[in-house]
Amino acid sequence: MKVLIVGGGAREHAIAWKLVRDNPSLEIVAAPGNPGIAELGRCVPVGGSTDVAALVALARAERPQLTVVGPEAPLDVGVVDAFRAERFPIFGPTRAAARIESSKTFAKSLMVRAGVPTARAERHTDPAMAKRAAAKLEGPVVIKAAGLAAGKGVIVADGLDDASAAIDAMLRDAVFGAAGAEILVEEFMRGEELSIFALTDGTSVLPMLPAQDHKRLLEGDQGPNTGGMGAYAPVSIATPALVSDVVERIFHPTLRALRESGCAFTGLLYAGLMLTAEGPKVVEFNCRFGDPETEALLPLLDTDLLPLFLAIAHGEPVGDAPLRWRGLHAVTTVVAAAGYPESPRKGDRIDLPSPVAPANVHVFHAGTARAADGSLVTAGGRVFAVTAVAESLDRARAESAAAAEGIRFDGRHFRRDIGWRELARDARAP
Ligand code: AMP
Ligand code: GLY
Secondary structure (H helix, E strand, C coil), X not given: CEEEEEECCHHHHHHHHHHHXXXXXXXXXXXXXXXXXXXXXXECCCCCCCCHHHHHHXXXXXXXXXXXXXXXXXXXXXXXXXXXXXXXXXXXXXXXXXXXXXXXXXXXXXXXXXXCCECCEEEECCHHHHHHHHHHCCCCEEEEECCCCCCCCEEEECCHHHHHHHHHHHHHCCCCHHHHCCEEEEECCCCEEEEEEEEECCCCEEECCCEEECCEEECCCEEEECCCCEEEECXXXXXXXXHHHHHHHHHHHHHHHHHHCCCCCCEEEEEEEEEECCEEEEEEXXXXXXXXXXXXXXXXXXXXXXHHHHHHHCCCCCCCCCCCECCCEEEEEEEECCXXXXXXXXXXXXXXXXXXXXXXEEEEECCXXXXXXXXXXXXXXXXXEEEEEECCXXXXXXXXXXXXXXXXXXXXXXXXXXXXXXXXXXXXXC
């Protein structure tokens, strides 16, 4: 069987690795892929992951039995709709269903209609009215561009001056272009963040283990926001009871509302949650696997994803057998390039140790490329995601950091404290 994977980051490397581990005879084709995925299959350059016509042409040439889409950008431009029109089985939501991520105003009104717990928000296009709405809120105010802004469209403003500046930047100065022509002025939620992913056929919900991302650049969650500097799973405060509650009060009503709006969601629905004093509330939905949480989760997963991906891609029920997990801990450390996140430098030569890592450590390629002479060089802000699996979280953290240390290139940097909240909880436990 041939599987086409769309994307070329560590998330897509982890998906390819998991599929091949459970199905060694699988033929993997990745577009565009990366040098890590190239060790598992064939990589085909395409113009970009939003070039739907090029992806359809590739599918016509390769005739994959399954296509799995990693990033949100191709989903947002309708790659699933285009593949379905030509009867290529594909795992992921349609363009209309992907609005749960690509339009924060769509997501917010859907949640309000479905009674899903989330922060109160107002949508605005006029700066003066937006500022009046911000002034009515107490404490910090969150200003969000409605459209996709490469993870940068959310500003948590400490006071009214900062909120006004953010409103002007988006509505008046169009710093995010069309993505910021409409904004949400949102109430601030206090608590710990948690990511819960669920596979869904549109109705059934198969939740994955909860995970925690580390968005800030520096240890102790300091410094600017990034695409994610690491992740770990499982998370002890996310008990099975909490996951059931999230499935009942968040996933099911959201999926029902999407069905009722005529855009049933199939694929992977990602709930970004805030664990507030009043219970879990939705910060955002994503319409695809999270990065770097996926790199932490998949090495812990026993269940083969291939039959589930195939069922969902064919529009068949996914069943209700819970996913099986290995009962271990995983820590993913992201190894970033010089200058990340502001202006990552490309082309630094990478030295990988040999062997690259011990058997319980997985080195997933993110922003790497082959130079003309065949050597491995940096090619993006996040260069590797290094996942260690171990009996304890602290061990997984230490082994992940040690393996990250062994990867050498100029300007390399990473956090050594992934999982620190959980480790502080362990230390406090009796
Ligand atoms: P988003 O792109 O919606 O995930 O927002 C990016 C980050 O901003 C989230 O991961 C949170 O850390 C923070 N954030 C967004 N909305 C809120 C909110 N209403 N209250 C507190 N923090 C928020
Ligand atoms: N881990 C954050 C994201 O994938 O959007």
